[in-house]
Structure formats: structure tokens, C-alpha cells
Amino acid sequence: MIAEILIFILTTLVAFAFYSYYKNQNVFKSKDMKFLPGFPMFGNIIKSSFGKNHMFYDLDRVYRAFPGESYVGYVEGFVPLYLIRDPSIIRLITVKDFDHFVDHRRFATDDLFNESLFMMTGEKWRHMRSTLSPAFTGSKMRKMVPFMCQTSQNIVEHLKETEGQNINVGELIRRYTNDVIASTAFGIEVNSVKDQKNRFYEYGQKIINFSSVQKAKIFLSVIFPKSGFQIFPKDSLDFFKHIVTSTMEYREKNNVERPDMIQLLMEASKGTLDGPTEDKSDTVGFATTELTAVKPKGEVQKWSTDQLAAQAFIFFLAGFDSTASVLVMAFHELALNPEVQETLYQEVREHHEKHGTVTYDGVPTLKYLDGVLNETLRKWPPTLILDRVCQKPYTLPPPREGGKPYTVKEGEVIFNFVNSLHMDEKYYPEPEKFKPERFSDENKQNIKLSAFIPFGSGPRSCIASRFAILELKVLLYYVSLNFILQKCEKTRDPIELTPGEFQVRCIGGSWVKFQARK
Known part of the structure; x- marks a missing residue:
């Protein structure tokens, strides 16, 4: 009986993970936003999640997949995130329009x-x-x-x-x-x-x-x-x-x-x-x-x-x-x-x-x-990244010339790249040196x-x-x-x-x- 219940719970969780993943991908597609297909629940960091490489290499793969985009879509767990590639947009979010993105997301219950x-x-x-x-x-x-x-x-x-x-x-x-x-x-x-x-x-x-x-x-x-x-x-x-x-x-x-x-x-x-x-x-x-x-x-x-x-x-x-x-x-x-x-x-x-x-x-x-x-x-x-939670709706400029602007909703999360930005040849020639x-x-x-x-x-x-x-x-x-x-x-x-x-x-x-x- 216990085994049957566990199998049911696991099956339901897996089914929900796949449902959420493809639902969120469809959101990106409807907004004409680029994204790199990953794996349900793990997104694009499945390799680092299972100890195959460091998380930086997983995130950097997403960053380098779309060199012409200012930001891209990303599914983590059951929710969509937005990865910001463009330094000028990062500055808007963190400085000029800071009041829209004041908080970090919370992920632990330790009081201290x-x-x-x-x-x-x-x-x-x-x-x-x-x-x-x-x-x-x-x-x-x-x-x-x-x-x-x-x-x-x-x-x-x-x-x-x-x-x-x-x-x-x-x-x-x-x-x-x-x-x-x-x-x-x-x-x-x-x-x-x-x-x-x-x-x-x-x-x-x-x-x-x-x-x-x-x-x-x-x-x-x-x-x-x-x-x-x-x-x-x-x-x-x-x-x-x-x-x-x-x-x-x-x-x-x-x-x-x-x-x-x-x-x-x-x-x-x-x-x-x-x-x-x-x-x-x-x-x-x-x-x-x-x-x-x-x-x-x-x-x-x-x-x-x-x-x-x-x-x-x-x-x-x-x-x-x-x-x-x-x-x-x-x-x-x-x-x-x-x-x-x-x-x-x-x-x-x-x-x-x-x-x-x-x-x-x-x-x-x-x-x-x-x-x-x-x-x-x-x-x-x-x-590796700077996370921010949206406090009030904010419209991002189009991700590319001719693209559509996207409005980030209250409660949605964005990631600002750090390491990948620092290692981009566009800003630092011969970045490995x-x-x-x-x-x-x-x-x-x-x-x-x-x-x-x-x-x-x-x-x-x-x-x-x-x-x-x-x-x-x-x-x-x-x-x-x-x-x-x-x-x-x-x-x-x-x-x-x-x-x-x-x-x-x-x-x-x-x-x-x-x-x-x-």
C-alpha cells in the first residue's frame, strides 16, 4: 500500500513537472522570447545538479546560445525566469528602475x-x-x-x-x-x-x-x-x-x-x-x-x-x-x-x-x-548571478531589434548574469587570459x-x-x-x-x- 502511494505521488510530480515545463515554454514562444530547451524541473542546470560540471558552465551555455538577445527565457522548477544578458538593462533594473526590483527571492527558513x-x-x-x-x-x-x-x-x-x-x-x-x-x-x-x-x-x-x-x-x-x-x-x-x-x-x-x-x-x-x-x-x-x-x-x-x-x-x-x-x-x-x-x-x-x-x-x-x-x-x-524579484509590473525593452517588449509581472524572478558577462569577448578581448x-x-x-x-x-x-x-x-x-x-x-x-x-x-x-x- 505504501509503495503504491509513493509511486502515485512520484508519477503525479513527474507529470506536473513536464506539464509546467512545456506550459512555460509555450509562454516564451508566444512572447517570441528565445530559450534553450532543458529538462523539466532542472531546466538547463541538470548537468551541474547531478555533479557533471560546475553550475557556471551550464549557465554560460545559455548565455552564449543567443549572442544577439538582450534577455532569454529559462524554466527553473515549475516557474519561468528571465536571464538578462545586456549590461544596459541590468543597470536599468538595478539602478534607475530599482524600485521595481528591490528584493532577493527567499529560499530558506533559517531565522538568522x-x-x-x-x-x-x-x-x-x-x-x-x-x-x-x-x-x-x-x-x-x-x-x-x-x-x-x-x-x-x-x-x-x-x-x-x-x-x-x-x-x-x-x-x-x-x-x-x-x-x-x-x-x-x-x-x-x-x-x-x-x-x-x-x-x-x-x-x-x-x-x-x-x-x-x-x-x-x-x-x-x-x-x-x-x-x-x-x-x-x-x-x-x-x-x-x-x-x-x-x-x-x-x-x-x-x-x-x-x-x-x-x-x-x-x-x-x-x-x-x-x-x-x-x-x-x-x-x-x-x-x-x-x-x-x-x-x-x-x-x-x-x-x-x-x-x-x-x-x-x-x-x-x-x-x-x-x-x-x-x-x-x-x-x-x-x-x-x-x-x-x-x-x-x-x-x-x-x-x-x-x-x-x-x-x-x-x-x-x-x-x-x-x-x-x-x-x-x-x-x-x-x-554567478544576481537575482531580483519583481515588486510591480515592469516592461523590458525588446530582446532584439524588431522583437516584442515583455512585461515582467509582480512576483516573477529575473537573473542578471555576472560570470558570463565578465567572460564575454564583446566586453573583454581574450577573456581567458x-x-x-x-x-x-x-x-x-x-x-x-x-x-x-x-x-x-x-x-x-x-x-x-x-x-x-x-x-x-x-x-x-x-x-x-x-x-x-x-x-x-x-x-x-x-x-x-x-x-x-x-x-x-x-x-x-x-x-x-x-x-x-x-
Whole structure:
């Protein structure tokens, strides 16, 4: 009896999947919108869903199938989506007509995740963004550079002790980003290269290393948005929540202040966080996003301790893994491109001889370092797509000359391409080559608006881009100053992404040999 019921349910689900798939395809056909036939429920990412290749390659296949189209149709699960290819339309959606596409889609029920700035929606998001923006201005980030320098020195000392060994850069760099976030956000001094089993790092690993069950939950949450799956391990979420709440209570009781994220969150909760929200001239690199002013309606909300803990958690999540993946790829590329590495070393050495260290004010003067980082962000941005949910009907321009405009309905989802856009020959000749010169002062002005969006675009862009860029550049500075990065027998050339993943990681890891400079 049970077997018969299961067979009936499975048959019904499969039949509904095929029905929905062809129904949505007919919608695209009736609108004269191009689409690439895929597979019911899995759409065009069936290969990556079953571990045959990385999701980027599946999405890139869709992007490259229609070079003359501004956007194309795509079926994910049981609903139609719209993949935007044209940078000018991406800019319309994310900047000029942002009010039509304010929110990300929600796909998990974890309270700490859903209460974060990344997942908040509507007016609640506007209030939180407005509250937190002063925390990420240059004046606040300036105070965090010394923490980054100290953590970088820990990495340098560790690499000197392991000189000549083949190093899995991914694991090493995640220890660096872990320690930077622990110090600058949570006020905890950690040296993960010495204390390999510290709880902060262990819980972080549990969050970002998705098991097969977690990946299945994410897939099912996307297919069935109201399924109510929890994605992250509860004990890890409780650990980070406890750190924030207990630290706030201790500092409040003992009148303790420290220039870190928890301090800024405490000031935000009291409405005493001062500083401008707009600081357009103060950038730490070409990729810095503007802290666009967002004006909420009504009185400023009061935030609970749990809601503030959620902001610290998303800050950790983005800083621990996304930032780490960029650094890993930067070191991998430097090992594959010794001429780039030598040019970077000469710039860093000259700066160090003059100033003795790297500072917040010194970071923008390192032009080639900025180019190296930007080129890494171009080739290997940690975000494959930028999703947006339509809040009110919006008419897209025709997908091609002579085509029909299409009105996106309330509740429908669009995807803005990132990786594929960054790898398009139309915008970046010889995109597979690692060429920091693309971002020289003479060349970067020729880059089309919204054709370089590693931190997103518009009011919903990454609020912590300054912090991320500083964290990336400081370690690149000190490692380049002290070591020659060399290929070893385990170094993959060219880099290929791990099948079955949506995180940006090289197959088999990024292995590099660090040779101390004399």
C-alpha cells in the first residue's frame, strides 16, 4: 500500500513537472522570447545538479546560445525566469528602475539568515540598509586595517615555516578570512594557523561546506519556495548568535568599546551610529560600490539583539567564504602568471620601502595591485548571478531589434548574469587570459557600465565592498612582498571549476608552492 502511494505521488510530480515545463515554454514562444530547451524541473542546470560540471558552465551555455538577445527565457522548477544578458538593462533594473526590483527571492527558513540584510525585503530592508550604511564608510573601515595587517603577518609567518611545501591555498586562505572576521566583526582574537581546531573556524567550516543533504535542501527550496527547509546547521547558527548577544551584554554592562562590527551594531541599535552614508570620492579600488542612500518610510525601526546578530552572521558568511574564494583564485592566477607576479612585487616592494607598511590611505595608490584584484574579480567573481524579484509590473525593452517588449509581472524572478558577462569577448578581448592591465587608469574608463559587477550594482549592491577589497588587498600585499608563488605538480593549469558546486573552487583545490624572497 505504501509503495503504491509513493509511486502515485512520484508519477503525479513527474507529470506536473513536464506539464509546467512545456506550459512555460509555450509562454516564451508566444512572447517570441528565445530559450534553450532543458529538462523539466532542472531546466538547463541538470548537468551541474547531478555533479557533471560546475553550475557556471551550464549557465554560460545559455548565455552564449543567443549572442544577439538582450534577455532569454529559462524554466527553473515549475516557474519561468528571465536571464538578462545586456549590461544596459541590468543597470536599468538595478539602478534607475530599482524600485521595481528591490528584493532577493527567499529560499530558506533559517531565522538568522532570513533576518540578515541580504534576505530582508521591502521597507524592512530599507530601514536596515539605512541603519548599517554608516558602518561601512571609509572612516569606519580605516580602523579595521590594523587587524587585517596583524592577521596577514600570522599567515606570512606560517608560510615561512612551511616554505617549499605544496600548500592547499583554499584551506589556508579560509583560515585568514576566518581570523579577520573573528577580529573585526566579533572582537575575538584567533590565530587559526596555530590553533587549527578553534571553535570559530570549525563552526564556520560546517556552515560553508555544504553536505549532499544541504545541497538537496537548497535545490528543493528553490523548486518549492514554501517547503520550509532549514539550510544551515542549527548548532553553528546558535554559536554565532551566542557570541554576538553575549559580547553585546558584556560590553554594555562593563562599558567596553572596541573598533569592530559588534561595536558598530551596538551603536546602530541605539541610533548613535554617525557618519555620512555617501562617500563617493573615498574608494579603495575600482570595484568599490557606492553606499547609495536609501530612504525608508516612517520612523527608524528599533532592532532586536537577534536581528543585529543576523547582520554579524551574514557579514561572517560573505567574508569567510566569498572573499576567500577570490583570494584563492588570485594566488592561483599569480602562480600561473609569473610576469604579473613580478610586476606586482615591484610595486609592493617600492611602496614598502617608502612607507614600511600598508595603510588605508596607501591602498588606493597601489594601482597594479588594484588591477590584479579586479582581474581576479572579473574572471572568478564569487556570485554567478544576481537575482531580483519583481515588486510591480515592469516592461523590458525588446530582446532584439524588431522583437516584442515583455512585461515582467509582480512576483516573477529575473537573473542578471555576472560570470558570463565578465567572460564575454564583446566586453573583454581574450577573456581567458589574466591581464590586470585591463584595469589600468587608461583602460578601465572603457569598461561598459554594469559589465563589471563583482559586488552587484545599485542600492542592493554589497554594502561591505570596501571591507572586502581591503581584506583582499592587505593579504595580497604581504604575501607578494615576502614570497614567490610557484606552480607545483598539483597546480591545475588552466583552472577548472569543481563539478556539482555553485561555489567558485578549482577542481582538486588550488595548490601553490611559496618560496621566500631573499
